[in-house]
Amino acid sequence: MPRGWDRPLYILPFDHRGSFKRGLFGWSGPLDARQTAEIADAKMIIYEGFRAALAAGAPAAKAGILVDEQFGAAILRAAAGHGVTTACPAEKSGQEEFDFEYGEDFASHIAAFDPTFCKVLVRYNPEGDAALNRRQAGRLKRLSDHLAGTGRSRFMFELLVPxxxxxxxxxxxxxxxxxxxxxxxxxxxAIAQLQAAGVEPDLWKIEGLDRAEDCAAVVATARAGGRDTVGCIVLGRGEDDAKVREWLGIAARVPGFVGFAVGRTVFWDPLVDWKAGKATRQQAAERIAARYREFVDLFEEA
Structure with a gap:
């Protein structure tokens, strides 16, 4: 399977775990079966909104979801059955240092769901702790090599530079x-250092940038050395609507930025209202569908 992804891709990400547990439900400590099911049900509302957006005209061939195995296993299976582009995270949630959610069993968990993308979220500052960066790069190379070797799931890399x-x-x-x-x-x-360490994503998930020339520099580095079809998508970072729209408008005009991954800006407020009894399940899903379609239309028009 050739490396890279240069086709349009509009991801609705809801692989958040700790923020759902603490931020939406206000829970701490280990979850019991009932609590796990409640979070899974909340995530199903997001998926219902995504499906409603497709039914209302969002381009299915360009659309995708990112959801975790812990709370979204049923969603991943349903989406695969509908031919939806899927992504599933491999990292432990909420850690400063990247490590595998399922330890040495990471490969079997990827194989069990066979997502279009295996995604990692990594905090990597190239001027930060050198030993930390080396440890992370070593684990990430192992995953990169595994994905390249199996030739099935592609590699989506969410890069945060705190x-x-x-x-x-x-x-x-x-x-x-x-x-x-x-x-x-x-x-x-950071991208250049990770490439030099043997980490080879098909798609970079990039924090929004305020200048088109900075987006172009990111693409040039991501595609350096013959990586001509490697793509970039812009993430929302939980910013407000105006900032996300600004970032999407900038990135959409830069060749190599093929789409976005905007999650909390789309689904958080509708879920908060549903949880508080201020909106029905259907109303929450409809609001999620409408907001997702707004961002799709914005990127397409730009």
Whole structure:
């Protein structure tokens, strides 16, 4: 299977685990079977919204979902049965250091669901802890090699570049200045370092960027060295509607950015209202469908 993904792809991601448990339901500690089922049901509402968006005209060939095995196993199976592009995470949720959710059994869990993409979320600052970065890169190369060897699921890499204290100090603690002035260069350097370590994603999932030239630099690095069909998609990072629209509009005009993965901005408020009894299940799903379609239309038009 040739490496890369250069076709349009509009992902609705809801593989969040800790944020559902704590943020939506307010639970801590291990979950019992009832709590697990409640979270799974909430995620099913998101999938119902996704299906409603397709029924209303969102392009099925360009649409996809990202959901976890823990709370979304039934969704992954249903989506595969409908021919939907699927992605499933391999990382432990909420950790600063990447590691496999299922340890040495990671390969069998990928095989059990056979998603279109195996996804990882990785926090990697190239000017950060060198030993940490080496450990992460080693695990990620192992996954990269496994996926390339099986020739089935492709590799989706969600890259987050959190600021180091010294980097923020140079900017007087201004996170917006970090996003604009430092993060774009650091993302390019992180991609190059990971490639040099043998990590070869088909698709990079990238935090939104404020300038088209920074998007182009990310694509150029992702496609360096003959990786001509490797694609990039922009993620929403839980930002508000206006910021997500800005990021999507910028990325959509840059060749190599083939789509987006926007989750919480689409589904969080409808689920909060459903949980509080302010919206019915159908109303929540319809709002999710409408918001997802808005972002699809925005990217297509741009």
């Amino acid at each position: 600021p180091e204290k010294a980097q923020l100090d140079r900017l007087a603690g201004d996170r917006k200045a970090y996003d604009l002035q430092l993060r774009p260069h650091l993302m390019v350097e």
